[in-house]
Each structure stands twice: as structure tokens, then as C-alpha cells.
Amino acid sequence: MWSRRLAPGVLLLPLAFLVFRDAPAGIVPPAPAAVGPAAPRGLPQPVIVSRASWHADEGLVKEVPRYTGAAKAVFVHHTGHSNGYDCADAPELIRGVQADHVRSEGWDDIGYNFVVDRCGTIYEGRAGGVARPVRGAHTKGFNADTVGIAALGSFGAGTTVPKALADGIAKVAAWKLRPGTDPRGTVELVSTNDESLYDKGETARLHVISGHRDSYGTRCPGEVLYALLPVLRDKVAALRAKTGRQIATARLRPTL
Template sequence: MWSRRLVLGVLVLPVALLVFGDGAAVHAPRTEPVTGPRPPRGLPQPALVSRHAWHADEELVRERPHYTGAAKALFVHHTGNPNDYDCADAPRLIRAVQSEHVEQDGWDDIGYNFLVDRCGTIYEGRAGGVGRAVLGAHTKGFNTDTVGVAAIGNFGAGAEVPKPMMDALVRLAAWKLRPGADPLGRIDLVSTNDESRFDKGQVARLHVISGHRDSYETRCPGEALYRLLPELRERTAKRRATVPGHSQAARLRPYV
């Protein structure tokens, strides 16, 4: 007859193997769907136009979504479209961006996580769920743990950035950045691609809210929009400071 200690050991062994097996999987790439971390409690998700509503071409999508960590940083882009478009045409413009990203650039889907038009409408970009941490293809070398937002238009020197567009960028950044992120601060991110401004493996100290040009050799998001990033940071910090769960650093800094 087996001793009680031996029986207990036999029963515990499969459980232990399961625990260690699950533990090893932590080191594998995160490709299974996971629920994205929540924004500061009490901060509402802004109104969004879904992929279904802007008629994303789902047949173009080459791979299922991949997921990353909560957004430590947000990168601002522009699409390069002429600025005099009718906002009713924004879905068509976004479909063109999706087609370009997939068919010309060879990506799996549209690269941006979100897009904003000049009337202040926010659109879901890359598939995978607006409330989840979807890995984008927006900022070469720095897609992990970040979110990419594109302003529809061309905001080079002398261009006017519409107030509704800025208002929408504030709402989106305040909601999507992870809890504790300081919109006025900087963050250390590790480059994953030598084609960025930083060698692969190099630590880059970037603004929590950065422009595409901060990490890649490009004029994006255009001089006019880039000059407004300090205002975007200030307004985002102020918005997050109005609800529980915001960054203490953001709370202590005055809004100008």
C-alpha cells in the first residue's frame, strides 16, 4: 500500500507541471488575444467610428491581430491627404490608406490604431478591438507598447490644424494612454529596428506623446501639427487629472 506522502506527491505532480508549463509560456511572443488595460477610471471612451462603419476591406487583412502591452506612449502622424476634403469623404480616404498600407507597403492591415478627421471624428484603425492593446505598424522600431494616431490631412508648415481635430486628439490620448502615464513626461523605449533613428536594441528617451519624426527620419506629422504637440500634452494631462487614476506628475503640473 502506498504511503499517504507518496499518494500526495503523485496528486500534486501534474498540478506542478501545469504551473511550470504556463510559466514558461510567458516568455513567448504575445500573439493571443488579451484584454487591454483600462484607462484611468472614470475617463470615458470617446465616440468612435468602427471599421464596419467606414467599410474597411477585411479581405485585405492578411493576419489576425497581435497584441502588446498598454500604451506607454502615443505617436502622432498625418496621412498626407489634401486638407480641403469633405468630412463625409473621410471613410473613403481611410480605405485608400488601408489599401496603400497593405498592397504597397506589404503590411497586414492599416498601420495606424486610430485616425482623426478635420471635423473631430475618431475612426478605429487597425483591427483587434479599440479597447485592447493592438500592435500597430505605425512607427518603425517603436510599435510595441505604443499607439499610433493619424490626423487625416497634410500639416506641413503654414497649414492650419482644425480645432475639432485637436480636441479629438486630446480625448483619444487621454483615454488610450495607460494609467500612470504622464502626458507631460518622457519614457524610455527600446528600438526594435535599425531603420528607425535608433539602432536596434538602443534605448530612446522620447516624449510620452511624440511625433513620428521623433523616432524615424520623416517630416511626419508635419511642422504645423508637430508644433502643437506641447499643447496636446498639456491638454491631455489636464483632462486626465480630472479623474481618479491619473498620473500624480500630471496633477502637480500647472495647465498653461
């Protein structure tokens, strides 16, 4: 969920619960390029709007990207924006999130790895390469080996989640989860921070696709989006199964 301070010109609903990242380990001057471990081979990459295309302010970035292992889990968030925005304005809203995360919260970049708008458009969030396992700043205590995907909007009681938005989250989740992972299963993750719902060093058993509230004291991603998570898990599982069948079929085709 987005922070309590608002960027000028951005329309937000009042927020009572915030997203916090693990405490920064110090400021490192940004490097011209980042090199991390190669992404695992698997599903084809969905269409993703790059940071350059949404005009991320690279001058705000305070640290070089850090990399972890391939994603064992996905954490779903919402940003807290009003849901009536025009999708053409999504880049401006995301720039506001980045500015708030850095200037107001003191973080090194936007915390989410990906943001999906109500039209289903997927945006690159945190810098470091969409195909690489970038360590995010989205779920305090559980940023290692996970991916944070934020729905652009607010999904508390009385709202609805657009199908296109849910489909966008499912596409990027299916692509980013490491091979062999069951999206409908659970995973054990070790907390790295005492400020989560789990003490530092404590092992938490969480859904492979979890909501932010599963590991931190927050209502994020809102009651309605949280209630939709079982449907999202099924969507992700279906996408991965379909692609697996296509790959198997392609391998069995005779070469001419």
C-alpha cells in the same frame, strides 16, 4: 504619414517621407476573432467610428491582431491628404489608406491604431479592438507598447490644425495611455529595428506624446502639427486630471 503610392480617386499632396512598419514576421491567415489582454480601467472611451461603420475591407487583412502592453507612449502622424476634404468623405479616404498600406506597401492592415479627421471624428484604425493594446504598424522600431494616431490631412508649413482635430487626438490619447502616465513627461522605449533613428536594442528617451519624426527620419506629422504637440500634451493632461477628480468625487459621495 501615408505612403508614396496613391489609391484611385483619393486626392493627396505629394509626399516625400513615408511611414514604414517593422518587418512582418510572416503571413498568418486571419482568424474569425481575436483575443488579447483586457484594457486597463481608466478614462471613459470616446466616441469612435468602428471599422464596420467606415467599411474597412477585412478581406485585405493578412494577419491576426497582435497585442502588447498598455500604451506607454503615443506617436502622432499625418496622412498627407489635402486638407480641403469633406468630412463625409473621410471613410473613403481611410479605406484608401488601408488599401495602400496593404497593396502597395505589403503590410498586413492599416498601420495606424486610430485616425482623426478635421471635424474631430475618431476612427478605429488597425483591427483588434479599440479597447485592447493592439500592436500597430505606425512607427518603425517603436510599435510595441505604443499607440499611433494619424491626423487625416497634411500639416506642413503654412497650414493650420483645426481645433476639433486636435481635440480628437487629445481625447483618444488621454483614453489610451496607461494609468499613471504623465502626458507631459518622457518615457524610455527600446528600439526593435535598426531602420529607426535608434539601433535595434538601443534605448530612446522620448516624449510620452511624440511626433513620428522623433524616432524616424521623416517630416511627419508636419511642422505645424509637430509644433502643436506641447499644447496637445497639456490637453491630454487636463483631460486625465479632470476625469481623476470626477472619479474621486464619485467615490466620496454617500450612498442612499
